[in-house]
Amino acid sequence: MGFSYTVAAVIMLSSTLIFFGIVYSSYVQSNTSITNANQKLIKNIYNLENTKIEIVSYYYNSSSSTFYVNVTDNGSTSFNLSESNVILNGTLISFNESNQYIFPLETITISFKASPGIYSFELVMPDGYEVFKEVKS
Structure with a gap:
């Protein structure tokens, strides 16, 4: 035992x-x-x-049906715009940018095709920062 x-x-x-x-x-x-x-x-x-993205201006080119939105980075972070999203009236759209990266105090141009009208433009950065603007032709 x-x-x-x-x-x-x-x-x-x-x-x-x-x-x-x-x-x-x-x-x-x-x-x-x-x-x-x-x-x-x-x-x-x-x-x-530290993200401070601002929409400085925009314009519409009627001959090419393209909106151009000028965006400035007033913050201290830089971004790869291929990781960003553009939402137009609640729909994710494809866009072109003048530079792939946006650095502090730099202004870049985002362009996208759209017919004339009034749109709610939203730019969403990779860190979740969003900036809104109503654009119209």
Whole structure:
């Protein structure tokens, strides 16, 4: 009876160590995921607070049926405009930009084809910053 008690104790101790090893590794993994998410959140908040995109002017070229919207970056962050979106009256549209990147204090031109009329123009930057303007021909 003494030997079986010892074997049972060893099995219970081994099971307990394996259990706590699994729990500990899961804790470390989840803690690392939370830390990475917090760092990403801080970076996103920083970028959003330092984004100041403004629509300076716009004009419509009736011969080519194209709107041209001049946008200035008055913030301290730069963006790749291929990661940005243009929404016209609630619909995602394709657009052309004069430069692929917009740097602080730089003005670029965004152009898109549309028939004459009044449109709600929205530029959405990669960090979630949005700027609205009603454009009309």
